[in-house]
Amino acid sequence: MDILYFGVDIGGTATKFGAFTAEGVKLAQWEIPTDTAEQGGRILPTVASEIRRYAENDLSRVAGVGVGIPGPVLRNGRVERCVNLHWSNFNPARELSALLGGVPCFAGNDANMAAMGESWQGGGRGAHSVILVTLGTGVGSGIILDGKVIYGAHGLGGEVGHTLCDPDESLPCNCGHIGCLDQIASATGIVRRAERMLAACDTPSALRSLERITARDVFDAAKAGDALAAQVTDICMDFLAKSLSMLSCVIDPELFIIGGGVSKAGAYLIDLVTRHYNEYATLSEQKARIVLAELGNDAGIYGTAKLAIDSAR
Amino acid sequence: MDILYFGVDIGGTATKFGAFTAEGVKLAQWEIPTDTAEQGGRILPTVASEIRRYAENDLSRVAGVGVGIPGPVLRNGRVERCVNLHWSNFNPARELSALLGGVPCFAGNDANMAAMGESWQGGGRGAHSVILVTLGTGVGSGIILDGKVIYGAHGLGGEVGHTLCDPDESLPCNCGHIGCLDQIASATGIVRRAERMLAACDTPSALRSLERITARDVFDAAKAGDALAAQVTDICMDFLAKSLSMLSCVIDPELFIIGGGVSKAGAYLIDLVTRHYNEYATLSEQKARIVLAELGNDAGIYGTAKLAIDSAR
Numbered sequence: 001m002d003i004l005y006f007g008v009d010i011g012g013t014a015t016k017f018g019a020f021t022a023e024g025v026k027l028a029q030w031e032i033p034t035d036t037a038e039q040g041g042r043i044l045p046t047v048a049s050e051i052r053r054y055a056e057n058d059l060s061r062v063a064g065v066g067v068g069i070p071g072p073v074l075r076n077g078r079v080e081r082c083v084n085l086h087w088s089n090f091n092p093a094r095e096l097s098a099l100l101g102g103v104p105c106f107a108g109n110d111a112n113m114a115a116m117g118e119s120w121q122g123g124g125r126g127a128h129s130v131i132l133v134t135l136g137t138g139v140g141s142g143i144i145l146d147g148k149v150i151y152g153a154h155g156l157g158g159e160v161g162h163t164l165c166d167p168d169e170s171l172p173c174n175c176g177h178i179g180c181l182d183q184i185a186s187a188t189g190i191v192r193r194a195e196r197m198l199a200a201c202d203t204p205s206a207l208r209s210l211e212r213i214t215a216r217d218v219f220d221a222a223k224a225g226d227a228l229a230a231q232v233t234d235i236c237m238d239f240l241a242k243s244l245s246m247l248s249c250v251i252d253p254e255l256f257i258i259g260g261g262v263s264k265a266g267a268y269l270i271d272l273v274t275r276h277y278n279e280y281a282t283l284s285e286q287k288a289r290i291v292l293a294e295l296g297n298d299a300g301i302y303g304t305a306k307l308a309i310d311s312a313r
Numbered sequence: 314m315d316i317l318y319f320g321v322d323i324g325g326t327a328t329k330f331g332a333f334t335a336e337g338v339k340l341a342q343w344e345i346p347t348d349t350a351e352q353g354g355r356i357l358p359t360v361a362s363e364i365r366r367y368a369e370n371d372l373s374r375v376a377g378v379g380v381g382i383p384g385p386v387l388r389n390g391r392v393e394r395c396v397n398l399h400w401s402n403f404n405p406a407r408e409l410s411a412l413l414g415g416v417p418c419f420a421g422n423d424a425n426m427a428a429m430g431e432s433w434q435g436g437g438r439g440a441h442s443v444i445l446v447t448l449g450t451g452v453g454s455g456i457i458l459d460g461k462v463i464y465g466a467h468g469l470g471g472e473v474g475h476t477l478c479d480p481d482e483s484l485p486c487n488c489g490h491i492g493c494l495d496q497i498a499s500a501t502g503i504v505r506r507a508e509r510m511l512a513a514c515d516t517p518s519a520l521r522s523l524e525r526i527t528a529r530d531v532f533d534a535a536k537a538g539d540a541l542a543a544q545v546t547d548i549c550m551d552f553l554a555k556s557l558s559m560l561s562c563v564i565d566p567e568l569f570i571i572g573g574g575v576s577k578a579g580a581y582l583i584d585l586v587t588r589h590y591n592e593y594a595t596l597s598e599q600k601a602r603i604v605l606a607e608l609g610n611d612a613g614i615y616g617t618a619k620l621a622i623d624s625a626r
Contacts, residue, residue, distance in 0.1 A: 072597070080598075128466070129465075129466055143563070145458070145463065150458065150563075150564060150565075151565075152442075152561075152564065152565025152566075153441070153442055153565050153566055153567040153601065154561075154565055154597040154599045154600065154601070155565070155597060156561055156562055156565035156596055156597050157563070157564060157565045158563065159562040159563075159565075159596060160562060160563060161562075162562045162596055163559045163562050163563065164555065164559060167480060175595070175596055176595055177593070177595070242477065246476045246477060246559070247563065248465075248467075248469055249469055249472040249473060249474075249475045249476045250456070250463075250470070250471065250472075250473060250476065250560065250563050250564065251463060251465065251470060251563065251564075252463075252464075252465025252466050252467055252468070252469040252470045252472075253465075253466055254466040280490070282488070282489055282490070283469055283472060283475055283488055284385070284467040284468060284469050285393075286467045287467065288466065288467070
């Protein structure tokens, strides 16, 4: 019987599982709803029983398990607070290991794990240093340097979404500050900017006929030649490019990988961000490449499996 | 005879040498003028002869040499262009090694090497991840993560001085962009802000009696209670604090170390930066500490010696 590694991505609504060989071949993947009742106390027992079931109750086959958590994980594995799972002051890897008879378990922040997954078998294959930026409801990110996640001394490594990006923004961000990248380049930020610009002018736009605008609508209209929509995507992706050029002066990665729902805009988005990035990143002749994420919502199970494979050896 | 490691910090005007034991004890240090004639072709032969002289011509005692260069050094050791030394397309470590009969030699950017030195035997002793920010004519910086320099894929790792800091600045930075931290929080930036503020108002200030203002004058006046000078230092260090909080959302180091000439303002400066940093860095309860550099102009020879000790083993 082959040795198994598991990558588990625990989200607020669903938990995804991937079973992998030691060589990183994915054997199976499946998904169950996350049951957050009892202060999240049912989550890990359910994860453990799914793993036992797949391994046909033979835990000697299970060499390691990685879990991704939607919140900060300290370097020692401790989770101070994970709002979506109702956890506080908790060491999920240690708890899960106890539930699995001592199988080595490891935990990481979900965005960092997604970055690990993309750098391993996704858009970053072959690169040593990559930064994944996911544009969804917010802006998530994770930094992989020499194949390792930058966790940070206080669990904030790679929280790029909360770097200042537009000091002229008026709304506060969820984090309490103003003008974070999270507010500007996320799907939410793109829609907000479109709505503001539509309200502030009379320029005709296909977006005016929609009852509720999504970031996808804005990109689709921009691609179809809608001038106002193109202006919105241009402004938002210009801010993103500025942030990427800042990251090039700090980490200087080989690759930026753009993921999340907004990245479905594909080559149009990459071209737009790259054009602006090249205007800002002028300190070196050779520049980081900007590419699309490839693993979508599966990035987390790849990344957590990789964490388990690297750490349990 | 003991084994020797050398740390060599090559500046545009002076070259500093340190001789170290394998345990990191500094045995001697000295300095010679840098002779940049012949397109910088004399620099490395002179370095080699200084090392031979100290080692009494017994190169078997020399286990490794690290050199710091005032410009970007690529990961493979290549220097594309080093304006101050008149070098281009040059691999100084390889050249020096050839001049020293194959002794292992390693090169790094001077700011990164200073960060390595401070993290090894200076203000960052005992910390795993530190960012050194030097406030001098410009703003230099270097990032040490898990004891290793972040060089970056294109030699730009830790070029924090060229991250955007004040988009309202009107002058262009040397790098071609506008509002870089380099322009705002450097000694040059502090003096410029003081001069602008003096010109823009009639507030009495001790600075008005000076023919030529230095950053030190501004801090001295601020410490002595001069309101205008205190406002200048407050604004400049507030911008620095904003940049540090941005770095906490990317690297999240244990420590920030502040060095360079401006850091002679001591505890006053650290308190000022820390106060503003704590306003911005609110994503985690525990925060990075901000401390003074301790090695001054010797940080480079410590860092290059450490590079040699770590790499030549």
